[in-house]
Amino acid sequence: GAGVSQSPSNKVTEKGKDVELRCDPISGHTALYWYRQSLGQGLEFLIYFQGNSAPDKSGLPSDRFSAERTGGSVSTLTIQRTQQEDSAVYLCASSPQWAGSNQPQHFGDGTRLSIL
Amino acid sequence: EDQVTQSPEALRLQEGESSSLNCSYTVSGLRGLFWYRQDPGKGPEFLFTLYSAGEEKEKERLKATLTKKESFLHITAPKPEDSATYLCAVQAAQAGTALIFGKGTTLSVSS
Numbered sequence: 001g002a003g004v005s006q007s008p009s010n011k012v013t014e015k016g017k018d019v020e021l022r023c024d025p026i027s028g029h030t031a032l033y034w035y036r037q038s039l040g041q042g043l044e045f046l047i048y049f050q051g052n053s054a055p056d057k058s059g060l061p062s063d064r065f066s067a068e069r070t071g072g073s074v075s076t077l078t079i080q081r082t083q084q085e086d087s088a089v090y091l092c093a094s095s096p097q098w099a100g101s102n103q104p105q106h107f108g109d110g111t112r113l114s115i116l
Numbered sequence: 117e118d119q120v121t122q123s124p125e126a127l128r129l130q131e132g133e134s135s136s137l138n139c140s141y142t143v144s145g146l147r148g149l150f151w152y153r154q155d156p157g158k159g160p161e162f163l164f165t166l167y168s169a170g171e172e173k174e175k176e177r178l179k180a181t182l183t184k185k186e187s188f189l190h191i192t193a194p195k196p197e198d199s200a201t202y203l204c205a206v207q208a209a210q211a212g213t214a215l216i217f218g219k220g221t222t223l224s225v226s227s
Contacts, residue, residue: 004159031213033213033214033215035215035217040219041219042120042203042217042218042219042220043160043203043205043215043217044217045214045215045216048213048214056213056214058214059214091159091160093159102147102148102165102167102207104150104162104165105150105162105215106162107152107159107160107161107162108159109157109158109159110159
């Protein structure tokens, strides 16, 4: 596609349920990032993929959060046993980036997650 | 600790009233500084990358500049369609490839 695509655009779920968020990056972009944007806060880095491997998982807030990427393309972010503090907009970005470069990251419109 | 601070948090301008947004940063080796625009309900839209002090980039009514400690986004004769949140982010040499974002400046331009 022309841009980064994320689905669903909105997700409402009950506390304790698991959720999966999907990101389809720009074709040919090898680097993929997940960020979280909470109300009144800046974007917070979660995890970075280069190809299918994740050299930087330092931003994942707890072991309830995990992510994978397959075929060097689509990525899913999974949150297990959701808590109310997980409510936020989850943004995915991609770039034609290799280690050490500084190409701009291009963002999708995010998934707005609400935990009841 | 790598850090990005944007000011002001909010800015209201009349159409045609030029102003500047500030982004102050503290990083251990700047790899790049990025400006993004974010409209409500949308993801950040890339505007500029600045790599070294003294560099300037322009796009329509926007001009971004960079010093060793801060960046400015100058808005000349803004229009209502320039209303958005403007985000500044840095890529630090020791932070891998992740961007460190400020909290943004929300700009409102009225006609």
